[in-house]
Amino acid sequence: MAVLDSISTGKRSVADRPPPVPRKRYPKWATRAPLLPALIFLIIVTQLPFVATLVISFMKWNSLDPAGRGFAGIDNYVNVFTDPDLRSSVVNTIVLTASVVLISLLLGLGLALLLDKKFAGRGFVRTMLIAPFLVVPVASALIWKHVLYNPEYGLFNGVLNWLGFDAQPDWISTMPMTAVVASLVWQWTPFMMLILLAGLQSKPVEPVEAARIDGASPFQVFRYLTFPHLRQYLELGGLLGSIYIVQNFDAVFTITSGGLGTANLPYMIYQTFYQAHEYGEASAAGVIVVAGSIVIATFALRVVSSLFKEAK
Amino acid sequence: MTATLAKPPADIAWEPEQPRRKRNVGGFLNWVATHALGLALGLMFATPVVFVFLTAVMSDDQAFTADLWPREWHWENFVEVFDKAPLFQYLVNSLTYSLLATAGMLISSIPAAYALAKLQWRGRNVAFILVIGAMMLPPQVVAVPLYDTWSSLGLTGTLWPLIVPYFLFDAFSIFLLRQFMLTIPQSYVDAARVDGCSEFQALVRIIVPMAKPGIAATALFCFLFTWNDYFGPLLYTGEVKDQWTLSLALATFKGMHIVQWNSSMAVTFLTMIPAVVLFVFAQKSFVKGITFTGVKG
DSSP, rough: HHHHHHHHHHHHHHHHSOOOOOOOSSOOHHHHHHHHHHHHHHHHHHOOOOOOOHHHHHHEEETTTEEEEETTTHHHHHHHHHHHHHHOOOOHHHHHHHHHHHHHHHHHHHHHHHHOOOOOTTHHHHHHGGGGSSOOOHHHHHHHIIIIIIIIHHHHHHHHHHHHHOOOOHHHHHHHHHHHHHHHHHHHHHHHHHHHHHHHHHSHHHHHHHHHHHHHOHHHHIIIIHHHHHHHHHHHHHHHHHHHHHHHHHHIIIIIIITTHHHHHHHHHHHHHTTTTTTHHHHOOOOOOHHHHHHHHHHHHHHHHHHHHHOO | OOHHHHHOOOSSOOOOOOOOOOOOOTTHHHHHHHHHHHHHHHHHHEEEEEEHHHHTTTTTTTGGSSSSSSSSSSSSSSHHHHHHHHHHHHHHHHHHOOOOOOOHHHHHHHHHHHHHOOOOOOOOOHHHHHHHHHHSSTTTTHHHHHHHHHHHHTTTTSHHHHHHHHHHHHHHHHHHHHHHHHHOOHHHHHHHHTOOHHHHHHHIIIIIHHHHHHHHHHHHHHHHHHHHHHHHHHHHHHHHHGOOOHHHHHHHHHTTTOOHHHHHHHHHHHHHHHHHHHHHHHHHHHHHHHTTTOOTT
């Protein structure tokens, strides 16, 4: 994993570094003092809100009923786990994140491999492919909801009609989750493609040439040279994509308004907090998201890295 | 900040160095397949955006049909939307949020990234793990205590709760900048120290100039993220219309002032412009920065 590797590179650079140079002009603390504020802020700003969330998650706190504020024990957690809506939102978050990241990584990989070839009009195709990345996400969700999915004047049914099909399905109510996933895949594939394309183009050419001369098939070249090289770029894309898609709010809020069984956790927290004013419960749900994503991330990292170890 | 972003890279085209391959018997079929596939996929991804544009220039009535091509070209739609909603106000709000947040991010994150990448100190790895942890924390999770704090300061209903944190800390930017700074050899910093630079001078004179592509990419990311942000403005300014940003206004646009679909699409198209301009100018830095390919590129 790129991130974990880079933590250890910190140690490696200690060994590589020349012995420390004796400093004469400034004492050690004075040279570092300017950096202290950032570090102190770093620790306070990152950790305090989460600690506060943790505390609130054990409190009974509805902002409409300030007098009833008090210690609630694990009530909020019990509520979160017994509330079927909240439970399904946990499942939705996982389904949404996993499917969007995987599909857009695969599509992005295919597109990056295609764009790595030289062909006339490649720049034009690349520009077209990047377009979704430059649309404001909320606009992208609106585009999908109204321009593409709309049963009366949407592009999908327009094309179906033009092709001579009579069917005019209402896409969002027939397949709500797929509708949300498709819009997010459209939005995220260009990002994955950019990362993977940069990875492909930083690949040294000589080993590939050598392998070709030795009679390696294009598939073998991909499997044993290109893929291992791309690994860290795939991980980077997966990591960044997961971070942003777990917290995705725009698409769910705009396309389905959390209805039709597509509400994910960010949406549920928003609702609990902003509409039901249940601060305690919203915090408990948040803590569960964090705990869950840590467990899943650790597990996923183990699985992925063990897969790669076998591949080596 | 703007100076860094606005400076056009020498070679925007960003072509890979690859020897031309010999065409064999299957070469022609391969050529056709590549072109057809490239064009088809390109169209697939670009069509919705093109369709947005085409709808934006349609007449009010035609926009509600399934027509693909405008019968008449109503370019004035792009101008009229400014009369139908206080778009200019929203634009100013969006720019205030994005530009101040990006500036704040640069002030707070560059020194922090330097401390994580180039200084040796006890607890550095712990601090870095905290940064990664903060980066993975969905903003909705900590929304409750933060909202409560800002509300007791009387600042909810403004964009300040969204801007101020960037002057203190932005985990994602620190992460990206640190990764980029790691690719700069430690010997440069050591040399600066030998020459009597303080850490701060080493940072400003040596590291910042060398990390320019990384800084540009991080700034671009920060700008795009805040420009695109929907949850933040919705949470803090949802009920105060004159503080809305463009992305927030966009979502409520249809029901709010107008029912015309073409105007909605015109606004959608207009909101893309800053991202397109930034991306065209900073594409090379962006790719370089995000993949940490190092100072030589």
